[in-house]
Amino acid sequence: MENNSTIRLDAIDLQIIKLLQKNARITNKELAAQLDLTITPVYERVKRLEKTAVIGQYVALIDADKTGKGLMALCMLRLEKHTKDKLAQFEAHVAKIPEVTECYHLAGQYDYHLKILVKDMNAFQDFIVNKLSTNENLANIQSSFVMKKITDTTAVPLE
Amino acid sequence: MENNSTIRLDAIDLQIIKLLQKNARITNKELAAQLDLTITPVYERVKRLEKTAVIGQYVALIDADKTGKGLMALCMLRLEKHTKDKLAQFEAHVAKIPEVTECYHLAGQYDYHLKILVKDMNAFQDFIVNKLSTNENLANIQSSFVMKKITDTTAVPLE
DNA sequence: GATGAAAGGGAAAAGAG
């Protein structure tokens, strides 16, 4: 029922994860109160989740608009050649571009999905022409622009 | 040069944001040390960034694989009708589906972009048939599946 | 597994230069 990268998590672990996904700075005391436990077992469970990398990172989520990155673009793209070397070369290229906050290698109609954060349409054009399209192996790009975020969460859905 | 939702951030603010985007649990003491400041101004700047919602949230990032959500899918979709009511109705529908971690209203070739986290392809099929496609206004869906994450960060790129 | 107590340290707030 579970693959080898799955770690056994009981209902309490899942509750802890749920709460930490909403607020990384909740205290162990507050967690314990909400779970009807004392601090120590909560502390040990959290430490275990960190050690097993179920919890990967604690981060601050920043409002991109307020830092002057008001335009989010999504790019679906195809490459000319799909040899192992060419893929690795393209991925190394994309990994160096700071505007790219997501790059996924896909199965489906397109090869890669990119999420781009830039100031405005001028900056996007600069990104396309001077940063992305400098890769020779790129075949074509299909870009969309985010007008409104209906849902936007980093939380993994847990039953 | 900046729109009204932009907040004036100096170099120190940007440094604080950069560090908190990497680690939400860094202490003010550690921040102060890295910025060559004392704790008080760091404390006050962080509080200001929180109050002005430049920092929106502190969250724990969870390894989806390890919680049994090993399949990430991206759906681009089109609706039949684009009246204001129909759009709102579709958005309300999608907002209620837990598997959807992102839903963006787009300008471009497609109407909406969805990011989906599920256990496996069976769960995805169930999502499509029983949860997403129950909306009458849906025209068509183009799905892709993430094979590999090259870049995947929540950090907004800052110079 | 859990509890409870103790030591050390950070958070928060206020006063002064």
Add this chain to the structure above:
DNA sequence: CTCTTTTCCCTTTCATC
């Protein structure tokens, strides 16, 4: 902005059940 102090609370560890 820096420095300092004070209070309070949390983290972490350890002995114990």
